[in-house]
Amino acid sequence: MNVKRRLIFVGIFFILTFSIILYRLAAIQLIQTESFSAKGVNLVQESVNQRTQEVVIDDGRGRFIDRNGDSLRNQVEPSLVLFPFLKEVSWPVEKLSEAINVSSNELKRRLQNIKEPLVLSSKDGVNLSSEDLAKINKLEIPGVFGIYRQSPIDETVGEHIIGITGENAKLLRKKYPDRQDLSYKTQIGITGLEKTFDEFLLPDAQTKLLYHVDGDGNPLFGVNVKYIADSNPFYPISVKTTIDKNLQSIAEDVLHKQKVDKGGVVLLDIESNEVLAMVSKPELNRSDDRTLMNYMLQPLFPGSIFKTVISAAAIEYGLNDAAREFNCSLNLYGENDGGQDDGMLSLAKSFAKSCNYTFTTLAGELMEKDINALEDTADKLGLLGPVGWQGEVFHYQHFKQLPEEKAGRIWGDEKDKNVPKAIDQTAIGQKNVKVTPLGVANMMATIARGGHKQQVKIVENILYKNGTNMFSFTSNSLKGEKISPYTASKLQELLRLVVADSEGTGRRFQTLPIDVAGKSGTAQTGKKNAKGQDLYNKWFAGYFPSSQPKYALVVVEMDTTSDEAGTNASFYDIVNEISKTVR
Structure with a gap:
């Protein structure tokens, strides 16, 4: 009886196995010939390819x-x-040789x-x-x-x-x-x-x-x-x-020349708010996932670049008394630690020399007036984002040209709005402040345009093979409130003074063939290199020509020691090269 049962089980096993094999063969030969397996392999086509x-x-x-x-x-x-x-047959190789001179x-x-x-x-x-x-x-x-x-x-x-x-x-x-x-x-x-x-x-x-x-x-x-x-x-x-191939090449070549290994460039056309060039370093290497990220779309510590927001808020809230002076021999917390010795400076001079105490003082006063003053002003400037083009494209209701772009932020914890030292650190672009280089470029373009903020566009059209238009991307304004023309005008003066002042942090750019307006920034990252040295994000952001703005430019080098940064040299070289094309 046991032998008989075993034979039955063995028989059933062989029948099932044979049935599975038959089904597999049928799937390959008859059923799934054009869409085999999860990959959807076309077996007929593959057999032809062999x-x-x-x-x-x-x-x-x-x-x-x-x-x-x-x-x-x-x-x-x-x-x-x-x-x-051709190796196996006789053919007129001499005629071909004569035709192509090989x-x-x-x-x-x-x-x-x-x-x-x-x-x-x-x-x-x-x-x-x-x-x-x-x-x-x-x-x-x-x-x-x-x-x-x-x-x-x-x-x-x-x-x-x-x-x-x-x-x-x-x-x-x-x-x-x-x-x-x-x-x-x-x-x-x-x-x-x-x-x-x-x-x-x-x-x-x-x-x-x-x-x-x-x-x-x-x-x-x-x-x-x-x-x-x-x-x-x-x-x-x-x-x-919207990329200009020549300008893109200039930006890439300059970063390579100045040995900027991590960071990048954003160059915008101010009138159209279109991306003319965007470079992210390190260079893309598809075999290394760490190089795939476009850092120009990622939030970074901005350092003193954020003082532009504090200045804008001070102007908007009526705290920009030209006669008022701040003790710039004090540090950001109002302490006399001997680290600075700039004396009493006006708001304009403080902006040019990037005095920390002036902006921590103003930030504290702004928070007393309006607990949301900083983020509201940043939003008015088109800084926080996302600022890339988005809208309806055919059946896509919320199509984004730059979906990898992340939004910036100012506060990590709402409780920090009531902590004086947290406000001080925020005022100088540290603590939890992070913004994208694209957002910073958009802020500079917004100021240069007199306060009008727009979405940033990087694609203009989709064209059919025959050259006719399939879809055009319109120029869209960014939603929300904007700064007043008066505020924009005063910010333009401050940004120009950074370069024009003999002690300004951007005075190096006075020797350029065209006038530049902008702001520098140095942000602590909390990282150290192999030698134990502190690493910083080094920025310069601005626009040019300052009298008739055409380009907004941001250069940032990430995780660098202050002495090694090639930020200013890169900004200088890019403007200098572009100036040769400006009529």
């Missing part, structure tokens, strides 16, 4: 261009394509060990023109093609702005369940604008050269190569950014 070799001319993903239409990531480059089967021996040498199609361009020492491509294709040699191929630009700019793409089949299927036509190998946006505009950038179809091979890689149906092109006149789209 018997084909191809050259992808264009992967079909959308592009990014700058405000002038110049590509920010890819370029179309004249290229020569040679297929592997020796026949060199062409044969390059073909010797290839197993996949060979693509040659300027990077490989083969410089071709449109005329050369015409000559190549006129020869009509099977397996030899002259094409324009999409390839990465040698020196790309705006890496953190554009972001990166990668393969993630599970996320692809989750985000786009209706796009079963997409291969599980389709690249999707991981960071930056690649992620933000991913749905618009997804490929419609690839453009490629393709031929069939047997198991040894030999032509299966002769030497005919098939050209598969995307005939859609609308896709791929182009995302037209």
Whole structure:
């Protein structure tokens, strides 16, 4: 009886196992042939791919261009394509050699060990023109093609702005369940604008050269190569950014020259409030997750940059008596610790020399007048954010151009508003005050415009392949109250004095060919380097030309010792380079 039961169990086990195998085979061969597993693998297509070799001319993903239409990531480059089967057949290599001015021996040498199609361009020492491509294709040699191929630009700019793409089949299927036509190998946006505009950038179809091979890689149906092109006149789209490629390159080159290893730059067009350049350091390295963050969108300790807010609030609340003087030989807590010896200074002079005691005194008086004075004024200046463009885009009700941007803050605990020392530390941009470099740039642009605050835009249009407009991003005002024109005017005077005064913290910029207005900042971070030295965030933020403002610029170097900071030198060099283009 036991033997019989065992035989029954064994039989059932084998039947179940065989059924599972049959089902698996059926799934592979019949049921899930076009969407197998969680990745949605197209088994039919993969089986075809095993018997084909191809050259992808264009992967079909959308592009990014700058405000002038110049590509920010890819370029179309004249290229020569040679297929592997040329090694095994007789073909007029001398005619091709004569057409492109590359020796026949060199062409044969390059073909010797290839197993996949060979693509040659300027990077490989083969410089071709449109005329050369015409000559190549006129020869009509099977397996030899002259094409324009999409390839990465040698020196790309705006890496953190554009972001990166990668393969993630599970996320692809989750985000786009209706796009079963997409291969599980389709690249999707991981960071930056690649992620933000991913749905618009997804490929419609690839453009490629393709031929069939047997198991040894030999032509299966002769030497005919098939050209598969995307005939859609609308896709791929182009995302037209507000970035100026030349200005972006200037900013990146200057930071490299001044050895700013952590920090960055934000440059805005004051009239339109558009981003002309944005650089984040360290440089993006997709194999190191620590480099993926765009620090220009992250809240940082601002230090004395925040005194701009205290000054604005003092003006708004009528505490800016020009005749009043403050004892700037005292420290921020009103103590005479011997650390400073600046004597009695007016508000204007205190701002120029960045006297701590003046602004802790004013902050205390402001808190007595209005417990929310500081955050309300910061909001009026367009500092706290998020300040990036947001609005309705097709079916997106709250589309954000810069979704990675974080909001700034002033208070970590509401109880601190009643603690004198906490108010003092807050007044000089320490304690819990953190704002983004983008927010600081927006504040400077707001002041330069006379108090009008706007959303910051980094993308202007989405364009169809044929150049027609798919969507335009309007210029939007930031909601909420704003500072008065009078306050803006007085702040402009204070910011100009920082540079114009012989003792101002920005006096270095007096030698620039155009006038600058701005404010410096040094913020303690609470960190130390390997030598035990304190590390700071070093800032300079302002606008220029000060008489007719055109650009708002912020430079910040993070986690640096005060002596090593390249902030002011970077600000100086960027303004100096841009001044050559200002008419």
